Amino acid sequence: MPFVMPLWACPEKMVIVLSPLNALEEDQAARFAKLGLRSVAVNGDTYNACIHNSLEKLRYNVIITSPEMCLEHADFRRLLNSTSFAKNILALVIDEAHCISQWGEKFRKTYSDLGTLRAFVPAKVPVLATSATLPPVVLSQVQKTLHMDSESTYCVNRGTDRPNITWFVRRMTAAKSDLESLSFLITFDEDGNIQPFRQTLIFFDDIKVSLQALTWLRERLPDSMHSQI
Incomplete structure (x- = not known):
């Protein structure tokens, strides 16, 4: 909501939101559309001549896209760089801004170049960086990268x-790798019946181990509970 609140004061303008994943872009676009905003997810899967034409004609007031689209997609970058388009930008939002620190060096280097976007928009356009994971060191790096x-x-x-x-x-x-550590997730009632799972998130830093954990848990549960994992 904070991303788009200014649009109720300036509905003729647009907000550009940078998101790290296509799925998040599309989810946000759908949420903003429910608020009555003209929103669109712009990424490699959705970009086509029709979308480009609609963007050029300023038919959207919320554009959710990615760093790669802004900095590496020739047509979209050219559009952002055009005066007729840029003058309508009300705000630039970097969602999940900790990705600048976590991904910018090796995984997605465009995150480390996001500061160049400041040259695409009018000087007075505010830049909002949001995250739930910004310890002081990461916050400092985000501010430096975005020239804040x-x-x-x-x-x-x-x-x-x-x-x-x-x-x-x-x-x-x-x-x-010893999956017995996950046994606490399986609990029993007084009659020895397996109880329903509590909603739980388990984080792994290895895909192979996560798949092994899935198999390990399902082997210890009745078939009716497999879909809960």
Whole structure:
């Protein structure tokens, strides 16, 4: 919502949101459309002559796209760089801004070049960088990359505590490849019946191990519960 609130004051303008994933772009576009905004996800899968023509005619007031589209897609970059288009930009939003630090060096180097976008938009267009993962070192890098002057910008920290999320730390007694550490997820009632899973997120830093964990859990559950994992 904060991304697009200015559009209710200036509905003739547009907000450009940079998102790291196509799925997030499309989800945000759908959410903004439900608010009555003319939104579109612009990426390699959706970009075509029809979309380009609609963008050129300023038919959208929320454009959700990616760093690669802005910096590497010739037609879209040319559009952003045109005065007739750029003068209608109300704000530039970098969503999940921690990706500048986490991905910019090797994985997606366009994130480290996002500061060049400042040259595409009028000087007075505000840039908003948002994230739930901005420790001081990362915040400093984001500000530096986006050329955010500390004297003319400000930081709003709303915290990350959420009433529907509970942190739970469980000490592993073996190597991470020892999947017995996941046995606490399977609980039983007084009659020995397996209880339904509580909604849980398990993070792995290895795809192979995550698939092994999936198999390990399903082998210990009735078929009726396999779809819950």
